[in-house]
Amino acid sequence: MRRPFVTVTYAQSLNGSLAAAPGRPLALSGPQSLAFTHQLRAAHAAILVGVNTVLSDDPQLTVRHASGPNPQPIVLDSRLRCPLSARLLRHPTHTLWLATTEAAPAERQAALEAAGARVIRLPADSHGHVALPALLDWLGAQGVASLMVEGGAQTITAFLEQRLTDRLIVTLAPRLVGGLNAIAAPLDLTLHNVRCRMLGEDVIVEAEIDHRQTAV
Numbered sequence: 001m002r003r004p005f006v007t008v009t010y011a012q013s014l015n016g017s018l019a020a021a022p023g024r025p026l027a028l029s030g031p032q033s034l035a036f037t038h039q040l041r042a043a044h045a046a047i048l049v050g051v052n053t054v055l056s057d058d059p060q061l062t063v064r065h066a067s068g069p070n071p072q073p074i075v076l077d078s079r080l081r082c083p084l085s086a087r088l089l090r091h092p093t094h095t096l097w098l099a100t101t102e103a104a105p106a107e108r109q110a111a112l113e114a115a116g117a118r119v120i121r122l123p124a125d126s127h128g129h130v131a132l133p134a135l136l137d138w139l140g141a142q143g144v145a146s147l148m149v150e151g152g153a154q155t156i157t158a159f160l161e162q163r164l165t166d167r168l169i170v171t172l173a174p175r176l177v178g179g180l181n182a183i184a185a186p187l188d189l190t191l192h193n194v195r196c197r198m199l200g201e202d203v204i205v206e207a208e209i210d211h212r213q214t215a216v
């Protein structure tokens, strides 16, 4: 089955920060780019974040600042650290999918399933994280045609580093913030078919990634 088309998208300060520090959320997008991000959500079949983003921001991942359907929420969570209080477990239209590994405790699976989640056990990569190619294969088999990856830094980096990203859309907010850099590893990728536009005071950069380039 065909893997979903993957869009990695996030908001960063001009100097590349996603947040002031891990675990300290930062609202970077202006109202127009926030609406654009929600339009993007509505245009994707599924949306994915890493579990640290759930622990830090408790996001809803729904479409609220635009009209359109909510994407299927997915969390990368190798050890099932997602809290039972997470708002994603009370999603208005979808059952939360937790992508995990065989290392996750069975009792956490039972508790999260009782709270309404669907737990998907997948192979682990060499770091013990959810193997992303296996996840994309599984999503393809479910008929998920498009996936929006919204963060945080480790998740963005993993999708870029493993060359699993088809399109990158970055909101550049006119701020300088020392903090958590969006790219959490040595990486040097060349973008092509680059388009830029202003939305309010933010710059939206959209590009494709040349997968023939070698990640450092």
Ligand SMILES: NC(=O)c1ccc[n+]([C@@H]2O[C@H](COP(=O)([O-])OP(=O)(O)OC[C@H]3O[C@@H](n4cnc5c(N)ncnc54)[C@H](OP(=O)(O)O)[C@@H]3O)[C@@H](O)[C@H]2O)c1
Pocket (backbone or CB within 6 Å): 009, 010, 011, 012, 017, 018, 019, 021, 022, 023, 024, 025, 026, 028, 049, 050, 051, 052, 053, 054, 056, 057, 076, 077, 078, 079, 080, 081, 128, 129, 130, 131, 132, 150, 151, 152, 153, 154, 155, 156, 158, 180, 184
């Ligand atoms: N500005 C923005 O657009 C934006 C968007 C989202 C988040 N954020 C910010 O980003 C920060 C969180 O980012 P973060 O880098 O700490 O964490 P993250 O990317 O949200 O989550 C990373 C965690 O996901 C789990 N994971 C499982 N499989 C993985 C895989 N294959 N690759 C990567 N991670 C995998 C790992 O935990 P386990 O080992 O436990 O599985 C890993 O530690 C927060 O401060 C949040 O506010 C900003």
